[in-house]
Amino acid sequence: MYEVNAPPAGVAAALPVDERFMTLALEQAAGGLGRTAPNPPVGCVIVQGDELVGRGFHPRAGEPHAEVFALQGAGERARGATAYVTLEPCSHHGRTPPCADALIAAGVRRVVVAALDPNPLVAGRGVQRLREAGIEVTVGVLEAQAERQQAGFRSLIVRGRPWVVAKYAMTLDGKVAALREGNGAVSGPQAREHTMRWRDELDAIAVGSGTLGLDDPALTTRGVPGGRDPRPVVFDRRAASRPQARAWRDGAVLVTTPDSDASAHEAAGITVLRAGTPADALSGLAGLGVSSMLLEGGPTLLSAFLAQGLVDEVRVFVSTKLLGAGLSPLTAPARPMHEAQELHEVTVEPLGPDVLITGLLHDIPRV
């Protein structure tokens, strides 16, 4: 059951929670995915009786929080209403005033929260502040969905590194590419649409120098209405990739070793991040405000991350065709079968000629 504080004297027993409104709040929050780092994506809806009277989401760091937009929309109808918020309202003065105070000032009667804020500056204090003001607070409604949506923010706050999502498409015999050149992608158009949506929703996209050299990929978001491009991150130990490659657009990051010669890239205005290990690279990327990263690189990059335990989530398109000889998605580490890393929270979805299988290797960081 959800955690609810006892209703203050003179107020009727706890009102029923309608999860559909939290679903709407989560849909609102999704509008900020890939745009709010280092802040979380947050959505809020204000409900008066059964009527939705306000909604909003946090569009990007430095702009108002979700609650502010929702309260603006509700106006006077916020008085006595219920606010559904995907993350605990903040209680501290950051770039904007505390949202808990805004909800109190608007006369909201109840606040329903999906998940507590893992930020040590908030971490329950937002809820406490609301309760002290006599507002009924319910915590934990669609909590798992909310935490999943906030994986990047939570990873940044709790672990000091981005949430890493490995994505690849392979044939039913486990090949991500053929050894002989030819036309045709591994997976179909629905898989491509999903990938483009993920590029829109995650802060960064990472490839290795091998992929850069072979394919010269644009690493952009295409075909998503209102979409924006993720920040390209190229792992290139020798800093040998061409500074003219298409990936080197504004904001692109070259990750290389501490002692490689990246002067050509620096001269071209590319951000150079020097890291001895993939873990160091992730810390450095966190410092640049990257809260989530889509690992779209080839087997070398993916193997390096997996061997270090740095892949948090996996999204694999399994294409229902057989190739024969070809490139494997992973070529290391050399473990015995009983040490294979098992996914949890697995989902399976047929997608045209492909099957999308997703799962987590690590838990979503919590408070």
Add this chain to the structure above:
Amino acid sequence: MYEVNAPPAGVAAALPVDERFMTLALEQAAGGLGRTAPNPPVGCVIVQGDELVGRGFHPRAGEPHAEVFALQGAGERARGATAYVTLEPCSHHGRTPPCADALIAAGVRRVVVAALDPNPLVAGRGVQRLREAGIEVTVGVLEAQAERQQAGFRSLIVRGRPWVVAKYAMTLDGKVAALREGNGAVSGPQAREHTMRWRDELDAIAVGSGTLGLDDPALTTRGVPGGRDPRPVVFDRRAASRPQARAWRDGAVLVTTPDSDASAHEAAGITVLRAGTPADALSGLAGLGVSSMLLEGGPTLLSAFLAQGLVDEVRVFVSTKLLGAGLSPLTAPARPMHEAQELHEVTVEPLGPDVLITGLLHDIPRV
């Protein structure tokens, strides 16, 4: 719509078909899977009004056909009844008298047939004989399911070779085995249960000499009530495998090249089949009455069959874990991606920690 003959004069319009009875007939037929070759698995139920009054299946070659058992069960209540049969009743004298005649003699009013018999000795003549006797005949009810169940028989009759089902289990990074020894199977207990059921249902099970040498597998059916073991078929070009291996039980077949020295195997009473190519081997196995074969061998055997276009159906367990370095299910042929072989009639089923993906590479042989 189904194909129905015009009702004879004095008889009411075509009766409605109840597919549930054909489902029961298919369930009956399944009792003969793996036991009837070179005959088909066939099931029959007799329905009087809405009541099931008889049921039966063909248990093995040389024993009575499904219709005979069902009519025996129905007795006098077969008169005026409807018979649901998964395959067109035979019209020729084989080892048993024609089933069409038995249905006519029992006074059955209507016969509902799932699929026509591809055997040129029958091929529509069974239906014709029934119609000539004034029986209403409906053809094509749950036809696709029936044809799938009869894939082995159909392959043997139409193509002169067994229906070949390739089965393997791989990790989500496409590995069927680790490079380092250790405990743990690729897939979970549900996958094992499915595999054992398939071993019970298919005539033969094939492995290569590599698998035999590494694992010394028993290739038996375990944990299936009333199960029977498939015929072991070992592909061993050099005839170098130990004649003491567990696979060499009664009925086992060694497939080797025309000029290899298989005297030790012959001396041990093992059936030796000499074939220059996998296609020749399949013809030879057909001659031994093998109508269906589960290909459980390693990458070498599977690659050889796939390269020659000799895999008809694929059943893959995708385990939701990541291994790293390992063995791929297929290592040849070296095709470009656009020449990958696409599956059709795909099914996707989550099975505990695994996902079962099945599909066809060839159509089920028809009339």
